[in-house]
Structure formats: C-alpha cells, structure tokens
Amino acid sequence: MKRISIKTSSPYEVLIERGSIKKCGEYISAVTKSRKAAIITDDIVNKLYSETVVNSLEKSGFECSVFVFPNGEQSKSLSVLGQIFHFLCDSNITRSDILIALGGGVVGDITGFAAACFLRGVDFVQIPTTLLAQVDSSVGGKTAVDIPDGKNLVGAFKQPALVICDSDTLKTLTPDILSCGMAEVIKYGMIRDEKLFELVENHNLENVDEIMDEIVYTCIDIKRDVVENDEFDRGERMILNFGHTLGHAIEGWHNYTDYTHGMGVSVGMCLITDKFAPHLSERLKKCVLAYKLPTETEAPVKELLPYCSKDKKRESDNISYIVCETVGKAEIRRTSVKEFERIMGE
Numbered sequence: 001m002k003r004i005s006i007k008t009s010s011p012y013e014v015l016i017e018r019g020s021i022k023k024c025g026e027y028i029s030a031v032t033k034s035r036k037a038a039i040i041t042d043d044i045v046n047k048l049y050s051e052t053v054v055n056s057l058e059k060s061g062f063e064c065s066v067f068v069f070p071n072g073e074q075s076k077s078l079s080v081l082g083q084i085f086h087f088l089c090d091s092n093i094t095r096s097d098i099l100i101a102l103g104g105g106v107v108g109d110i111t112g113f114a115a116a117c118f119l120r121g122v123d124f125v126q127i128p129t130t131l132l133a134q135v136d137s138s139v140g141g142k143t144a145v146d147i148p149d150g151k152n153l154v155g156a157f158k159q160p161a162l163v164i165c166d167s168d169t170l171k172t173l174t175p176d177i178l179s180c181g182m183a184e185v186i187k188y189g190m191i192r193d194e195k196l197f198e199l200v201e202n203h204n205l206e207n208v209d210e211i212m213d214e215i216v217y218t219c220i221d222i223k224r225d226v227v228e229n230d231e232f233d234r235g236e237r238m239i240l241n242f243g244h245t246l247g248h249a250i251e252g253w254h255n256y257t258d259y260t261h262g263m264g265v266s267v268g269m270c271l272i273t274d275k276f277a278p279h280l281s282e283r284l285k286k287c288v289l290a291y292k293l294p295t296e297t298e299a300p301v302k303e304l305l306p307y308c309s310k311d312k313k314r315e316s317d318n319i320s321y322i323v324c325e326t327v328g329k330a331e332i333r334r335t336s337v338k339e340f341e342r343i344m345g346e
Contacts, residue, residue, distance in 0.1 A: 002217055006139065006159070006224050008231045014139060014163040014220055016213070021127060021166040024053055025060030028125055031161045034097045037062045038088055040111040041102040042071035045129055048172055053102055053127065065091040073256040076106045076145050078154070084114045088122075095119045098161065104130035104177070105137040105261065109152070112143030116158035123161045129169040131181025131212075132262060135188070135219035136240075138163050140227045146256065150310045151248045157232060165220070167212050175205060175292065180262025182208065182291040183243075187265060188219045190284070191239045192226075194328030197287070204290040239330035242322040243269030246344075249307035253299040266293035271301075275344065276323040283327070305341045 001017040015027060028037070037057055041050055046068045054064045067087040069075045093099070099122055101111035108126050115124035126138035144155025170178065182205070189197025196218050203211055223240065230237035247268030251259055266288045274281050285295045297304075308319065319340050323331050335343075 004217070004220050004224055007228050008141065008159050010141075010159040010161075012160055012162055014165060014224075016165045016167070016217055016220070018166060018168045018213075020164050021049060021052055021129075021169060022056055024125075024127060024164055025056035025058070025062060027164055028057065028098070028100070028162060029060040029062070031125070032098045032123060034094075035061045035063060036091075036093065036097040037064050037100055038091050038093050038097065039064060039066045039100045039102050040084060040107060040114070041066065041068055042075065042104075042107055043068055044071045045103040045107065049102060049127075049129060049169065053100070057100075071103075071106070073106055073146065073251070073261070076110050078145055078147065081110055081114060081145050084110065085118060088114070088118050093118070093122065095122055097122060099124040100127060101125070101138075101160075102127045102129065104128065104133045108133050108138050109142075109144050109155070112141075112158045112160065113145055113155055116143055116156040121158075124158070126160045126163040128163070128165060130173060130177055131170055131216075132177075132184050133181075134165045134167075134170070134216050135181060136184040136223065138165070139220055139223050140237075140240075141231065142233070150307065151251060151256070153310070165216055167216055170212060171209070176260065178208075179205060179292045180260040183262035183265040183269075183288070183293055185215055185219055186284075186287055186291070186293075187240075187242050187269065188222050190269065190324045190327060191242050191322070191330035192222045192328060193218065196222075197327050201283070201287040201290070205292050208291070235332075238320055238332050239322055241320075242324060242330055243267075243272065245308055245319070245321050246271050246304060249304040250297050250299055252307045253297075253304055263294055267295065267297045270295045271297075271344075272321065272323060277325045280324065280327065301344055305344060308340065308344075309337045 004014040128138040141159040144152035243265040247264030250264040
C-alpha cells in the first residue's frame with residue numbers, strides 16, 4: 001500500500017492499494033468512532049461494488065444504508081441533492097456518523113456537498129471508482145452541484161476524512177470512461193510534470209494499465225502539493241483548471257448529456273494551446289488522440305464564450321485561464337472577459 005498525507009485544514013490520507021475496496025471497512029473504522037454509514041452511489045457502481053463495500057463495513061461493525069441515483073452529470077443537481085438529504089433523514093444519520101461516496105466524480109461531488117451541508121457538516125469518505133475521480137476530483141475538497149446557469153456553481157470546500165483508491169476498480173471501466181480520466185492525467189503532465197507526460201505519451205488506451213499505479217500515485221502527489229499550497233483556490237491551485245474554462249463551456253453547450261467532462265477538458269486544452277502555445281499543439285493532440293479523446297468541437301467558439309463568462313473562475317469583470325507554453329509548467333493569466341472573448345474569437 002502507498003499512502004499520501006494531505007495536510008490541509010482538515011488533514012487526511014489517501015490510500016492507494018489494489019484490492020483495498022474489499023478492506024474498506026477496516027480502513028474507515030480507523031477514521032471514525034461512529035458505526036453507522038450512509039453509502040451514496042449511482043446505478044452502475046451499485047451493481048458492481050455496493051455489496052462488497054457493505055460486506056466489508058458490516059464485518060467492521062457498521063450499520064449501513066445505501067442511496068442509489070441514476071448515473072451521469074445530469075444527476076449532479078439540486079433535485080438529487082434534496083433526495084439525498086431526505087434519505088439521510090430517513091436513515092437517522094447524525095452529525096457523528098459518516099457518508100461514503102462510492103463512485104466517480106459525480107458521486108464524489110454531490111456526496112461531498114451533501115456532507116458539507118447536512119446538519120452543518122458530517123464526515124465523509126471517498127471511494128473513487130473511476131480514473132478521473134482517483135487522480136483528481138476525490139482529492140482536494142472541492143464539492144458542488146450544477147445548476148442550469150453553469151457547472152459546479154453551487155458548492156463548498158469539504159475535505160474528506162479518507163480517500164481509498166483501488167486501481168483494480170478501473171478494470172471495469174468502459175473505454176470512454178477510462179479516456180475521460182486520461183484527459184485529467186494528461187493535464188497533470190502538462191501543468192506540472194514533463195516526465196509524467198512523456199510516460200503517458202509513450203503508451204495508449206490499450207496498454208495504459210501497465211503504468212496505472214504510477215499514474216494514480218503521481219497525479220495525487222501533484223495535486224497534494226498544489227492543494228496544500230492553496231487549499232481554497234485563490235492562487236496556484238488555479239493551474240488545475242488547465243483546459244477547464246473552455247471544457248466546462250463545451251459540456252454546457254452539449255447540455256451535459258452526450259459529452260463527458262474528460263472530452264471537454266481534452267478539447268479545452270487543445271483550443272487554448274492552439275491559441276497561446278501553437279508550438280506544442282501537435283504534441284498535445286497526438287497524445288490525446290492516443291487515448292481516443294477529441295481535439296476539437298463542433299460547437300462554434302462564439303457560442304461557447306457566454307458560458308465562459310459565467311464560469312466560477314470569473315472575478316468581477318475578469319477571468320482566469322491557464323496556458324502551458326512548456327510541457328510541465330503552467331501559467332495563470334488574467335484578463336477581462338471581453339478581452340478573453342476577443343482573443344478566442346479571432
């Protein structure tokens with residue numbers, strides 16, 4: 001097992017171990033005195049892992065209840081959040097009990113936000129089962145839901161009590177969901193670690209499992225370093241948004257239905273690199289194509305820009321965006337929304 005300690009305002013550990021989902025009860029019992037757990041998951045992950053998690057928790061003396069919602073970004077909504085609150089009330093969850101997010105980024109985001117709000121704060125554990133969630137969204141404490149006006153516009157910072165990453169769960173992912181996670185992996189290489197980028201660009205979607213343990217550990221370690229320096233996303237942590245300003249806009253243009261987050265980030269990275277670092281465009285595009293990710297979008301840039309103006313990275317009349325002119329090094333740039341729209345619309 002590998003452990004990464006995250007030293008934020010509420011410190012916690014990330015455990016990285018193949019097969020760890022079968023021992024999650026043992027690990028979770030070490031971070032809570034309660035023996036009542038509410039598991040939040042989606043309908044796909046429920047069929048794959050809920051029984052395993054419940055069995056492990058019960059062996060460790062936990063009383064468990066499970067809430068299941070339909071998979072997909074459209075479930076990351078105020079409506080489903082309200083259903084979770086009703087479930088927690090029906091399950092008699094108290095402030096000393098614990099919530100468990102079992103699934104991908106959507107499950108982790110909405111469960112974490114529910115944990116931040118319910119009874120003004122309940123502990124929660126992340127058991128991420130997708131690559132995107134393991135390397136990115138399960139670590140760092142960002143939680144949120146989407147509203148019609150934009151993605152992740154309603155949320156809170158809530159650090160988990162523990163994160164359990166089992167790389168074996170990634171073997172059940174469909175190729176498109178695995179690709180989605182690889183977009184975030186490529187992002188980490190671009191913003192912080194040229195060696196990681198080189199490792200990834202020398203593999204592809206068919207053989208990436210050979211390096212999966214190294215990928216997961218390296219990405220989490222990068223995020224740990226960034227989050228510890230800027231827990232509340234006011235400075236350096238913004239580099240984690242490389243490709244996201246336009247990526248979120250693309251997701252919104254598609255109404256969060258037929259376009260995954262990873263696809264949006266992939267195109268967002270390519271578009272911003274085309275504009276500000278064209279000398280890297282071919283290398284980046286070759287890498288994302290190796291993981292079956294798109295490099296362009298059918299959405300007209302002029303139609304994407306209004307979404308950017310509502311992005312949570314906006315401050316007053318200014319917007320922040322991330323540029324990588326060198327692989328492994330990111331730069332935060334700020335400009336007015338109008339100027340950003342002018343540059344991107346050229």
